[in-house]
Amino acid sequence: MVIEAAPKEELGFDAIDTIVHKHNVEAGAVIPILQEIQDTYGYVPPVAIQRIAENINVPASEIFGIVTFYGQFRLQPLGKYLIKICHGTACHLCGAEMVAEIVSQVTGAKEGKTSEEGLFTVERVACIGCCCLAPCMMINGEAYGRLTPEAIGKIINEIRKQEAPVTAG
Amino acid sequence: MSVKRNGSWLIRVGLASCGIASGGRKVYNALSTQLGDRGLDVKLKQTGCMGMCYNEPLVEVLSPQQERTFYGKVTPDMVGRIINEHLIGSNPVTEWVIPDEEISGLLGKQKRIVLRNCGIIDPESIDDYLAADGYQAIEKVLRSMSPQEVIAEVTNSGLRGRGGAGFPTGIKWGFARRSPGTQKYIICNADEGDPGAFMDRSVLESDPHSVIEGMLLAGYAIGASEGYIYVRAEYPLAIQRLEIALAEAREAGFIGESILDYNFDFDIKIRQGAGAFVCGEETALIASVEGRRGMPRFRPPFPAHSGLWGKPTTINNVETLANLAWIILHGANAYNTYGTEKSKGTKVFALAGKVAHGGLIEVPMGITLREIVFDIGGGTSTGLEFKAIQIGGPSGGVIPASLSDTPVDYESVTKTGAIMGSGGLIVMDESSCMIDITKFFLNFTQEESCGKCTFCRLGTLRMLEILQRIADGNGREGDIELLEELAWNVKRASLCGLGQTAPNPVLTTIKYFRDEYEEHIYDKKCRAKKCPALITYEIITEKCPGCGLCVKYCPTEAISGEKKKPYVIDQEKCIRCGLCMNTCRLGAISVH
Numbered sequence: 157m158v159i160e161a162a163p164k165e166e167l168g169f170d171a172i173d174t175i176v177h178k179h180n181v182e183a184g185a186v187i188p189i190l191q192e193i194q195d196t197y198g199y200v201p202p203v204a205i206q207r208i209a210e211n212i213n214v215p216a217s218e219i220f221g222i223v224t225f226y227g228q229f230r231l232q233p234l235g236k237y238l239i240k241i242c243h244g245t246a247c248h249l250c251g252a253e254m255v256a257e258i259v260s261q262v263t264g265a266k267e268g269k270t271s272e273e274g275l276f277t278v279e280r281v282a283c284i285g286c287c288c289l290a291p292c293m294m295i296n297g298e299a300y301g302r303l304t305p306e307a308i309g310k311i312i313n314e315i316r317k318q319e320a321p322v323t324a325g
Numbered sequence: 326m327s328v329k330r331n332g333s334w335l336i337r338v339g340l341a342s343c344g345i346a347s348g349g350r351k352v353y354n355a356l357s358t359q360l361g362d363r364g365l366d367v368k369l370k371q372t373g374c375m376g377m378c379y380n381e382p383l384v385e386v387l388s389p390q391q392e393r394t395f396y397g398k399v400t401p402d403m404v405g406r407i408i409n410e411h412l413i414g415s416n417p418v419t420e421w422v423i424p425d426e427e428i429s430g431l432l433g434k435q436k437r438i439v440l441r442n443c444g445i446i447d448p449e450s451i452d453d454y455l456a457a458d459g460y461q462a463i464e465k466v467l468r469s470m471s472p473q474e475v476i477a478e479v480t481n482s483g484l485r486g487r488g489g490a491g492f493p494t495g496i497k498w499g500f501a502r503r504s505p506g507t508q509k510y511i512i513c514n515a516d517e518g519d520p521g522a523f524m525d526r527s528v529l530e531s532d533p534h535s536v537i538e539g540m541l542l543a544g545y546a547i548g549a550s551e552g553y554i555y556v557r558a559e560y561p562l563a564i565q566r567l568e569i570a571l572a573e574a575r576e577a578g579f580i581g582e583s584i585l586d587y588n589f590d591f592d593i594k595i596r597q598g599a600g601a602f603v604c605g606e607e608t609a610l611i612a613s614v615e616g617r618r619g620m621p622r623f624r625p626p627f628p629a630h631s632g633l634w635g636k637p638t639t640i641n642n643v644e645t646l647a648n649l650a651w652i653i654l655h656g657a658n659a660y661n662t663y664g665t666e667k668s669k670g671t672k673v674f675a676l677a678g679k680v681a682h683g684g685l686i687e688v689p690m691g692i693t694l695r696e697i698v699f700d701i702g703g704g705t706s707t708g709l710e711f712k713a714i715q716i717g718g719p720s721g722g723v724i725p726a727s728l729s730d731t732p733v734d735y736e737s738v739t740k741t742g743a744i745m746g747s748g749g750l751i752v753m754d755e756s757s758c759m760i761d762i763t764k765f766f767l768n769f770t771q772e773e774s775c776g777k778c779t780f781c782r783l784g785t786l787r788m789l790e791i792l793q794r795i796a797d798g799n800g801r802e803g804d805i806e807l808l809e810e811l812a813w814n815v816k817r818a819s820l821c822g823l824g825q826t827a828p829n830p831v832l833t834t835i836k837y838f839r840d841e842y843e844e845h846i847y848d849k850k851c852r853a854k855k856c857p858a859l860i861t862y863e864i865i866t867e868k869c870p871g872c873g874l875c876v877k878y879c880p881t882e883a884i885s886g887e888k889k890k891p892y893v894i895d896q897e898k899c900i901r902c903g904l905c906m907n908t909c910r911l912g913a914i915s916v917h
Contacts, residue, residue, distance in 0.1 A: 184614060184615040184616030184617075185616060186616040186617075187596070187597075187599055187613065187616050188596070188597070190599075191558065191597055191599065221618055222616075222617070222618055225601065225618040225619065225775075226599035226600050226601050226618075226619070227599070227600030227601060228558050228598075228599040228600035229599065229600075240559075243520070244520035244521050245520045245521030245677075245678065245715065245718070245749065245751045245762075245765065245766075246521050246677040246678050246683075246751055248520075248762075248765050249678050249679060249751065249753065249757055249762070250678075250679075251903075251907065253902065254902065254903065254904055254907050257880055257902055257904060258878065258904070261878070261880060281559065282518065282520050282559075282602065282769065282773075283518075283519070283520035283521060283522070283523075283559075284342075284559055285342065285517070285522070285523035285526040285527075285559070285560065286342055286343050286346050286378075286523070287378075287521055287522075287523055287675055287677035287678075287683065287751075288343055288378030288379050288381070288676075288677050288683035288684055289343055289346055289347060289378065289381070290677065290678075292346065297561045298345070298346070299342055299343075299345065299346035300346055301343070301346040301347055302347070304907075305878055305904070305907060305908045
């Protein structure tokens with residue numbers, strides 16, 4: 157079962173408005189606005205779509221269309237660590253499916269889902285461009301390459317260790 | 326062009342994404358601490374991609390006499406000895422040095438124009454770029470050349486768009502120049518979406534100013550005052566270094582109003598792509614910059630007449646732009662001495678897959694695939710026989726080993742049924758299944774199809790379904806012909822490049838590996854032992870010590886047995902993921 161990280165639906169309109177107004181001097185700012193919303197909250201909360209629409213006078217349906225068109229946007233909250241498993245050509249040849257399987261085993265998060273304790277979200281991505289280190293993955297923006305089952309276990313355990321006091325308490 | 330140093334030692338650490346992913350930052354920090362502790366007069370510098378990605382993390386030591394030594398796969402533990410023996414004792418630690426023969430094999434056939442500064446300068450320092458003739462091309466152009474002369478120079482150089490289509494850059498500029506209107510735009514296409522390609526990422530991470538200078542030159546040539554860099558959000562380091570470079574360039578007066586006090590204004594903004602492959606197509610990219618769903622539209626009108634916000638727009642790829650300053654400074658004739666009759670200059674490739682020396686390479690057009698794979702790439706990494714090379718990503722095709730003498734230029738590659746594409750080169754050995762790789766690409770294009778054209782939206786899905794059933798051992802007689810027919814229809818009836826090229830992997834693999842398709846369909850055999858439905862994993866009793874490691878990783882609990890006795894695999898439960906074989910350190914698991 158997927159446990160969503162604490163929803164931030166109560167997020168204030170002020171915060172959203174601030175982000176919108178930083179961008180709306182420019183035409184075509186919807187995507188940068190959504191990107192900043194997602195950077196801030198980890199996902200695009202539905203309430204934000206409505207609020208952006210009111211602010212910039214674009215129908216909410218159109219913004220929703222943009223959010224669902226682009227692979228980057230998420231309508232669900234994320235775990236604390238976003239693991240992007242590279243499925244580029246080189247990684248595919250060198251065992252990306254193996255990496256995906258091991259990562260889901262050790263984190264407990266299936267592809268596209270978040271682990272129960274809310275720590276890990278696992279995603280499949282097209283290519284992170286570290287092809288010579290295949291197979292590889294990216295955790296919160298940092299790339300890890302030349303992965304083996306042992307290496308993956310080590311990386312995830314390292315994170316768990318760091319998080320141990322927090323999750324235990 | 327190397328940055329001149331006098332008198333002291335210089336150490337460079339490759340800190341592009343590949344270097345960082347391999348632990349380059351830790352090496353850099355260890356060097357920084359230990360050099361500081363000892364108060365040595367050594368300049369330590371971060372740099373971008375040195376091109377030898379297979380050896381990351383890389384450290385280059387440059388002696389006061391300008392002797393270059395490269396250390397590969399450096400760890401923080403190795404730093405102490407390198408400092409003691411090499412920097413203090415002047416004796417390189419030979420066992421860690423990348424041998425000269427390896428370096429000359431790698432670099433001997435390369436010609437670095439686009440990559441001239443990559444792995445040499447600090448990408449976060451405009452001073453480094455300036456010391457390497459940076460921003461001299463824009464200065465020269467503003468001082469002494471008319472926009473028409475710049476266009477003529479680039480046309481004469483023979484430079485063609487490096488994003489894949491290969492349209493002559495100078496001619497493209499001419500269209501936008503002649504389009505009426507005062508507001509025009511330059512867009513740098515850095516939406517490098519091909520899986521297996523990292524040329525643009527590396528250039529942006531290693532030498533962002535050369536791309537910025539290229540945009541300035543393009544802007545001057547067509548009469549634009551604004552530019553956008555459309556870069557993938559998946560490249561956080563490239564974006565960060567571009568932001569730094571833009572801020573530095575603005576501060577130094579290379580971007581903004583009255584650049585270098587000439588009557589030329591140009592500003593650049595970054596737009597992050599949001600994860601849609603189709604946005605590499607120029608009309609879709611424009612829609613995305615305008616804040617809409619990135620769907621291609623019918624052309625004409627071409628962007629040169631009606632592009633961003635309906636204004637004349639030129640879209641150039643990162644690599645195309647990174648060539649420009651060099652061409653302006655050295656002249657069109659210096660550039661067009663490289664290459665073939667119709668494909669001039671050099672091309673950057675991301676060499677990866679089952680190749681021994683994978684990395685970022687730049688070669689003169691006309692070099693053969695064999696030279697790339699064997700002389701530069703050092704053959705396969707697995708020791709297995711070289712089978713084929715995939716060029717051009719999901720829009721490209723697979724060229725078999727028997728055509729290794731194909732010269733790499735736009736015309737020759739197209740003749741094989743593949744396309745040059747943006748520069749992804751994936752080497753495949755005997756362990757690569759052609760059905761599997763084709764399925765992989767179709768899966769990608771099918772997911773990335775924007776859905777506008779029926780043939781692309783549904784045709785790619787139908788082809789994928791057929792490939793899937795062939796891989797599953799359920800292929801039927803007539804499937805190959807059906808695939809071919811579908812492929813040609815999707816090619817002919819799709820609006821944009823995505824659909825028009827998506828069938829290329831299917832067509833080239835059928836053309837060159839038809840026997841492998843037939844084996845899957847009629848004999849239910851996968852010779853590469855990749856397709857799960859057609860293989861079985863077994864434990865070799867004599868070799869299995871019963872350590873139980875494979876049991877730990879098996880996702881379906883298909884392996885059982887007693888400790889210290891040979892284990893067995895329950896074929897009913899086994900899903901043939903191959904994890905056991907990957908984890909077994911003793912080679913006690915076989916596949917057939």
